[in-house]
Amino acid sequence: MARTGPQTQTGKIRLLGRNRAALEQFAAGRGQPPYRGRQLARWIYARGACDFASMTDLPALWRAQLDEEAEVGRATVARTQRSRDGTAKLLLELQDGQRVETVLLPYEDRTSVCISTQVGCPVGCTFCATATMGLIRNLDAGEIVEQVLAGREHAPSRSGPSVTHVVVMGMGEPLLNYEPLVAAVRLLHDEMGLSYRHLTVSTAGYIPGILQLAEEGLPITLALSLHAPDDALRAELIPMARRYPVQELMDAMQEYTRKTSRRVSLEYLLLADVNDTEPHARALARLLRGTITHVNLIPWNPVASFSQFQAPSSARVRRFRQVLERAGIAVTQRAERGQDIDAACGQLVIKEGVRREAPPIPINTLAGSHV
Numbered sequence: 001m002a003r004t005g006p007q008t009q010t011g012k013i014r015l016l017g018r019n020r021a022a023l024e025q026f027a028a029g030r031g032q033p034p035y036r037g038r039q040l041a042r043w044i045y046a047r048g049a050c051d052f053a054s055m056t057d058l059p060a061l062w063r064a065q066l067d068e069e070a071e072v073g074r075a076t077v078a079r080t081q082r083s084r085d086g087t088a089k090l091l092l093e094l095q096d097g098q099r100v101e102t103v104l105l106p107y108e109d110r111t112s113v114c115i116s117t118q119v120g121c122p123v124g125c126t127f128c129a130t131a132t133m134g135l136i137r138n139l140d141a142g143e144i145v146e147q148v149l150a151g152r153e154h155a156p157s158r159s160g161p162s163v164t165h166v167v168v169m170g171m172g173e174p175l176l177n178y179e180p181l182v183a184a185v186r187l188l189h190d191e192m193g194l195s196y197r198h199l200t201v202s203t204a205g206y207i208p209g210i211l212q213l214a215e216e217g218l219p220i221t222l223a224l225s226l227h228a229p230d231d232a233l234r235a236e237l238i239p240m241a242r243r244y245p246v247q248e249l250m251d252a253m254q255e256y257t258r259k260t261s262r263r264v265s266l267e268y269l270l271l272a273d274v275n276d277t278e279p280h281a282r283a284l285a286r287l288l289r290g291t292i293t294h295v296n297l298i299p300w301n302p303v304a305s306f307s308q309f310q311a312p313s314s315a316r317v318r319r320f321r322q323v324l325e326r327a328g329i330a331v332t333q334r335a336e337r338g339q340d341i342d343a344a345c346g347q348l349v350i351k352e353g354v355r356r357e358a359p360p361i362p363i364n365t366l367a368g369s370h371v
């Protein structure tokens with residue numbers, strides 16, 4: 001059963017985050033036939049209902065009973081910012097007052113939503129705005145899924161099916177919030193009709209999570225943030241990398257591909273003079289020799305508070321790409337979106353209203369001895 005998340009502020013039972021079987025069980029426990037649970041699932045996930053009053057095909061008496069003891073439990077959208085390029089950044093205020101950011105990316109042929117899995121993040125990547133928050137708390141499955149619901153409601157209506165792709169690349173390291181992540185992925189597929197092949201989970205390289213995900217039988221895309229071809233540089237950029245050597249990551253990646261038949265996509269953030277030189281490109285090409293992979297180059301987005309990093313020149317980006325392509329590696333370059341509203345990769349951070357009731361959780365207490 002999907003996790004139901006924290007106690008609601010009203011003390012009512014929160015239904016968002018429960019899957020169809022759990023909602024059938026919920027209905028049966030109240031003397032209703034199981035199909036009433038399926039109706040609830042349809043209203044909550046397919047139609048995006050926020051309250052029981054709008055569930056017009058449920059009997060009035062059952063709706064009143066539901067209202068007494070339960071709630072859908074949606075967050076509120078506290079702020080919406082739209083970029084010149086159509087990207088929208090939504091600030092969601094969760095039931096306990098914590099806030100997360102969700103980014104909606106409309107393209108010609110599809111609409112993607114980039115969602116968060118944690119409030120803040122414990123990984124501490126030196127280039128990432130979210131890292132400055134530390135980890136405030138994990139999101140539950142309902143809180144992960146409702147970002148897609150909110151994205152769907154804010155998607156431009158002209159684009160056919162409103163949200164077609166979901167990338168789990170927002171705030172947080174998804175694989176350090178494993179069970180809610182997997183429950184949310186199943187809800188997105190089973191209840192919201194998204195294809196597994198259109199779901200991408202991005203990790204900074206938490207190997208135990210990669211291997212666990214490979215066993216789930218979910219044909220989703222895994223994106224691995226590599227950002228450096230060797231252990232020393234990677235550990236400078238991603239502190240967690242000290243525990244997970246690059247070669248072991250490559251092995252985990254191959255294992256993921258073997259088990260799921262899905263190619264792993266490698267994300268490589270280009271930081272001027274840090275990891276964007278020709279020797280870095282050659283080292284990366286050597287590392288990837290013989291693997292079936294695809295590299296997505298992401299030129300650094302300037303963030304005011306990260307003055308130690310500079311955007312790479314376009315000549316450097318071009319050269320880096322050429323070296324990889326000449327080595328037979330498939331390369332794409334991420335088109336930057338939403339920079340004017342701080343919605344681009346690495347720019348998500350809650351600047352105000354963070355409620356920190358406890359000190360940030362140290363990373364080495366999060367997942368046993370793995371991290």
Ligand code: SF4
Binds near residue numbers: 123130171
């Ligand atoms: S880049 Fe990702 S994993 Fe690293 S600190 Fe930022 S949100 Fe966390």
